[in-house]
Each structure stands twice: as C-alpha cells, then as structure tokens.
Amino acid sequence: MKEQIRLDKYLAKMSVGSRSQVKQMIRKGQVCINGEIVKKAEQKVVIGRDVVSVDQKEISFVPYEYYMMYKPAGVVCATQDTKDKTVLDLIQDTKNKDLFPAGRLDKDTEGLLLLTNDGQLAHQLLSPKKHVDKTYYAKIQGKVTQEDINIFANGMDIGEKKKTLPAKLEILSSDAVSEIMITIQEGKFHQIKRMFEVVNKKVLYLKRMRFGPLVLDKSLKPGQYRNLTKAEIQMLKGDNDE
Ligand code: URA
DSSP: OOOEEEHHHHHHHTTSSOHHHHHHHHHTTOEEETTEEOOOTTOEEETTTOOEEETTEEOOOOOOOEEEEEEOTTOBSSSOOSSSOBGGGGOOSOSOSOOEESSOOOTTOEEEEEEESOHHHHHHHHOGGGOOOEEEEEEEEBOOOHHHHHHHHTOOOSSSSSOOOOOEEEEEEOSSEEEEEEEESOOOTTHHHHHHHHTTOEEEEEEEEEETTEEOOTTOOTTOEEEOOHHHHHHHHHHTOO
C-alpha cells in the first residue's frame, strides 16, 4: 500500500508554512489535491499518486534530502549554536527543516561534509562498527617519516579505551612543513590532531577529501553545497547494507 499523510502535515513538512499557517491556507481554499480545492486539513494525501498544489504551484514531496558541502573553516558542525555560525546556516531552500550534519569536522577543518535528514543512513555511516573510510589531506608541522607511517598503521594510543584502528598515512612531501594524506576508519574527537600529537607533530591544516564512497566535488568552493546525485545516494546506501 502507498504511504499516506495528512494534508497539513504534508505541507508543513515541505516547509510551506507552520502547521497553523498551512491549516489557514487550507481553510481559505488555496490548496488543491489533484486540481480540486480541499478544505479539510486532515484529508489524506497518497504519496506518489496525488498532486498537491498551493496557489496553483505544485508542491512535490521530498521526504529525504542529501547534500554534499565543502565545509569552510570557521563554522561548526551543529544544527544550532549560540556563538558560532553553523553549517546549517549556510544551507538555504531546503524542503525539510530537520537536516543535520552526518558526522563532525572541527571548526578549523575544511572539506567534505554530508548533510541529510535520513537518520538511518547517517547512523549506518557513523556507526563505529561499519569502519567507513574517511580520507583527509593535511599540512603537518615537522618532517613526517616512514616510522610515522608504521606507527599509524599499527594503531596508536590516543588516550581512549582502545588503540586507534590501523590508519593509512601517505607522505606527499616531507619537510619543515609536510603534506600528507591520511585515511582513518573512525571519527573520534580531534582524532587526526591527537594521532599526530602522539608522534610530536602538529596539524596545521586539515581538509576532508573523501567520506566512504563520496569524493569532494572539485567544482565546490568553501561554503558551497550541492544535492547528492542518485548514484551517490545509492553508493552510500549500498556500501553500508548489513
Ligand atoms: N580529525 C581531527 O582532528 N579533526 C577533524 O575535524 C577530523 C578528523
């Protein structure tokens, strides 16, 4: 059976207005289902079959949204914050009001961030059991060495109950400031910064390039975002089936 939803709920979920505002629109005769004015807020809409419009403008039903953002430095990964700008402050024109960042990047970290309201998918991607790869580019103060590669690969004590899972460290250049790529499978607080502290080095710059099968879109500039493609959503879901 096709999913059904109350008309007022449908409109409020699609951010046409608050529940009381959309009820008023319905009462005033501004809302049609399949071209017929409907004046009952409790009227059921059959998702995927019925066409809903407000003042002749069709309101399609999009229950889940998925965005790839190039998170800039200086904004926090939260839904709201009393002090700082959040990643959600950068997003406009969403259909749903319940978006959240799937995972956290530090305030000074840049790069690929997934924003969605699909709690089930986010849970799958963030579950420590799933070991979803996250790849970062970083600038490190100090010479990164083969010895560091071995230490990272063996897992390290960063003050948590367990050692970190093996991390893949790749040296792009090694000098007073080194450039590296690192892939980790966890998302502990300040994880990469803490891992480098263990080898007495400091992360100067950190940017996430990949999150599971997603690759940061080169055409995005810091602060910009785009919808995930159907193929990307499929990959995210497919890769994480139990
Ligand atoms: N590791 C960190 O230290 N910070 C991040 O933002 C992500 C991974």
